[in-house]
Amino acid sequence: xxxxxxxxxxxxxxxxxxxxxxxxxxxxxxxxxxxxxxxxxxxxxxxxxxxxxxxxxxxxxxxxxxxxxxxxxxxxxxxxxxxxxxxxxxxxxxxxxxxxxxxxxxxxxxxxxxxxxxxxxxxxxxxxxxxxxxxxxxxxxxxxxxxxxxxxxxxxxxxxxxxxxxxxxxxxxxxxxxxxxxxxxxxxxxxxxxxxxxxxxxxxxxxxxxxxxxxxxxxxxxxxxxxxxxxxxxxxxxxxxxxxxxxxxxxxxxxxxxxxxxxxxxxxxxxxxxxxxxxxxxxxxxxxxxxxxxxxxxxxxxxxxxxxxxxxxxxxxxxxxxxxxxxxxxxxxxxxxxxxxxxxxxxxxxxxxxxxxxxxxxxxxxxxxxxxxxxxxxxxxxxxxxxxxxxxxxxxxxxxxxxx
Numbered sequence: 183x184x185x186x187x188x189x190x191x192x193x194x195x196x197x198x199x200x201x202x203x204x205x206x207x208x209x210x211x212x213x214x215x216x217x218x219x220x221x222x223x224x225x226x227x228x229x230x231x232x233x234x235x236x237x238x239x240x241x242x243x244x245x246x247x248x249x250x251x252x253x254x255x256x257x258x259x260x261x262x263x264x265x266x267x268x269x270x271x272x273x274x275x276x277x278x279x280x281x282x283x284x285x286x287x288x289x290x291x292x293x294x295x296x297x298x299x300x301x302x303x304x305x306x307x308x309x310x311x312x313x314x315x316x317x318x319x320x321x322x323x324x325x326x327x328x329x330x331x332x333x334x335x336x337x338x339x340x341x342x343x344x345x346x347x348x349x350x351x352x353x354x355x356x357x358x359x360x361x362x363x364x365x366x367x368x369x370x371x372x373x374x375x376x377x378x379x380x381x382x383x384x385x386x387x388x389x390x391x392x393x394x395x396x397x398x399x400x401x402x403x404x405x406x407x408x409x410x411x412x413x414x415x416x417x418x419x420x421x422x423x424x425x426x427x428x429x430x431x432x433x434x435x436x437x438x439x440x441x442x443x444x445x446x447x448x449x450x451x452x453x454x455x456x457x458x459x460x461x462x463x464x465x466x467x468x469x470x471x472x473x474x475x476x477x478x479x480x481x482x483x484x485x486x487x488x489x490x491x492x493x494x495x496x497x498x499x500x501x502x503x504x505x506x507x508x509x510x511x512x513x514x515x516x517x518x519x520x521x522x523x524x525x526x527x528x529x530x531x532x533x534x535x536x537x538x539x540x541x542x543x544x545x546x547x548x549x550x551x552x553x554x555x556x557x558x559x560x561x562x563x564x565x566x567x568x569x570x571x572x573x574x575x576x577x578x579x580x581x582x583x584x585x586x
Contacts, residue, residue, distance in 0.1 A: 190244075191285070193274050194219065195256070207307065208250040216257055225278050226266035235262040243282045243308070245289060251307055254283070282308075282316065291320035295579070298563040314572065321575040328362055328578070330384050335543060337392040337415075338399050339550040340368040341557050343573075350570075351376075351399075352553060352577065356392065356545055360583020361553065364574035370402040377406040385410075392545035394418035395533055413545050414536035416496040423489055423526060424457045430522040431485050432456060448475065449482075456486060484518050496540050504538045556580050 190197060192214055199213035221230035237259055244252040259271040270278045277284065286306070293302045294317040303313045336353050343350040349368040353376055354361050363376045377385060385407045392413040393399045400412050436449040452475050455468060463469050476483040491511055498504045515527035560576050 191275060192254070202250065210247050210250040210252045211255065212244075212252065213255045214257065216259065222259060222261050223272040224261055224263040224266055224269045225272040226263060226269040228272065229263060229265060231261040231263050233262040235260040235268040240281075242276060242280070243286055243306075245283070245286050246306075281312070287316045287320065290316045294320075314569070318569070318572045318575065321572075321579055325575060325578055325582075328379075330362065330380055332387075333362070333380070333384065334387060335390040335392070335545055336362065336388065337545060337550055338373070338396075338403075339394065339554070340396070341554045343561075343570075350574075352550065352557075354549060354553065354581070355583065356549055358583040358585075359549060359581065361578045361581040364577050366570055368396070368398065370398045370405075373399060373402045374406075377402065380406075390539065390543035390545060392543070395422070395536075411539040411543060412536045413539045413543050414533055415546050416493060416540075417546065417548060417551060419530070419537075420489065420493060423492065427485050427520075427522045427526045428456050428482075428489065429453065431481050431520060434522070435479055435481055445478075449479070456482065460490075481520055484520060485523055488515060488518070488523065495537055496546075499541050499544070501538050501541045504541050505534075508534055508537065553577070553581055 190212070195214040195216055197212050198215040201211045203209040203211065221232050222234075223229070224231050237257055240256050240258045242254040242256050244254050246252055256276065260268050261271055263269050272278075275284050277287075280287070282290070290302060290306060290308070290313055293305065294313065297305075299310055299313050299317070302308075303310045306313070308316075333355055335356060337356050338351060338353050340349045340351055342348070343366065348366075350364055350366050351368050351373050352361060353363045353373075363379065365372055365375055367373075380388070386409070388407045388410045390411045390413050391399075391403045391407070392415055393403075394415055395418065403410060403412060432449060432453060436446050439445040439449065452471070455463075455472050455475075460469075460472070463472065476486055488511065491514075495504055495507055495511070498507060512527055512531065515523050518524065557577055560573070560580065
C-alpha cells in the first residue's frame with residue numbers, strides 16, 4: 183500500500199490495512215502507520231522533537247470513499263518537547279484532538295454555508311452538535327477579529343432574534359457593505375461593547391452614524407463619539423409616517439363614512455395601496471383605484487402627497503436646501519388641520535438636525551434591511567440558533583464586505 187498512500191494525503195503516515203464492512207451504511211476502515219522519520223513536530227511550538235512520550239490509537243472520520251463512510255485508525259504520537267512538555271505531534275491534515283480530518287471539516291463547513299446543519303449532518307452521517315462545532319471553528323478561524331481600522335461611517339439597526347420581543351443590534355460599514363459587529367439587545371448597554379472594541383482612536387475617527395430614531399443608540403453614540411453626526415434614515419421615518427399618519431387617517435376616514443358601507447369598504451381595503459410608492463404600482467387597475475380614492479378623499483390626498491414631499495428632504499445635497507424644504511413642509515403639515523399629521527410633524531421636528539446631516543452624509547440603512555432579510559433566512563436554516571456567538575459569526579460570514 184506504500185505506492186498508493188499518497189492518494190490519501192495523510193502526510194507522515196501510510197495505509198497499512200484496509201477493511202470494508204458491509205451494512206445498512208457501508209464503511210471502510212483504514213489503518214495508518216507512521217512513516218519512519220528522524221524527528222516529529224511539536225503541535226505547541228512547532229519545534230522538531232525526536233523523543234516519543236506515548237502512543238495512542240484514535241478513530242477519525244475522513245471523506246467518504248465511493249459509497250462508503252471512511253474511518254481511519256490513527257496512531258497518535260505524543261512527543262516529549264523540551265519547551266512544551268508532552269504535546270501531540272503536529273499533523274497538517276488532522277487538528278489536535280479532532281475526530282474528523284481537515285478535509286472533511288472543510289467540506290462540512292462549505293456545505294453549512296448553503297444548507298441547514300441538520301441536512302449536512304445527515305449527509306455526512308455526523309451528529310448535529312459535531313457539525314455545528316466544525317462550522318463554528320471554521321468560521322472563527324476564517325473571519326478572525328474584525329478589522330475596525332479606517333472606519334469613518336457606520337449604520338446601526340435592530341433585528342428580531344427570537345420570539346417574545348428579543349432583539350439584537352447589528353452594525354455595518356455602508357461603504358464596504360460588511361457587518362462589523364452583532365450583539366444581543368437594543369439598549370445603550372447592548373451597543374456599548376462595539377464602541378469599546380472601536381477604542382478611543384476609532385471613536386474619534388468616526389464621522390457619521392446612520393440609524394432610525396432610536397434614542398438609546400443616539401445617546402450611546404453621543405457619549406462615545408460626540409463629534410460624529412447622527413444621520414436619520416429615510417426608510418424608518420417613512421415607515422413611521424405610514425403607521426402613524428396614513429394608517430391613522432385611513433381609519434378615521436373609514437369611521438367617518440361608516441354609514442356608507444361601500445365607501446367604508448373601499449377606504450378600509452386600501453391600506454397596502456396607500457402605503458406603496460406610486461412608481462412601484464404595476465397594475466393599471468391598482469393605479470386607477472388609488473387615483474379614485476385620493477380624488478374622493480381630501481385628507482388621504484393630503485397625507486399621501488406630503489409623504490412624497492417628505493421623502494424629497496433626503497434627496498437634497500445642500501443643508502440649507504433641506505432646511506428650507508423642511509420649513510415649507512412643516513408649515514403645510516401644521517396648516518392641514520389633520521391631527522395625526524400635525525402630531526407626527528411636531529414629533530419629527532426635534533430630529534431635524536439628523537435629517538439635515540443626511541445632506542452631508544448620504545447614508546441609509548437599506549443595506550441593513552437586506553441584512554435583516556438574510557438573517558431571517560439564516561434563522562430558518564438553523565431552526566433557531568441558541569448559540570449567539572455562532573449565530574453572529576454566520577451573519578458576519580454572510581456579509582464579509584467588498585474590498586476597500
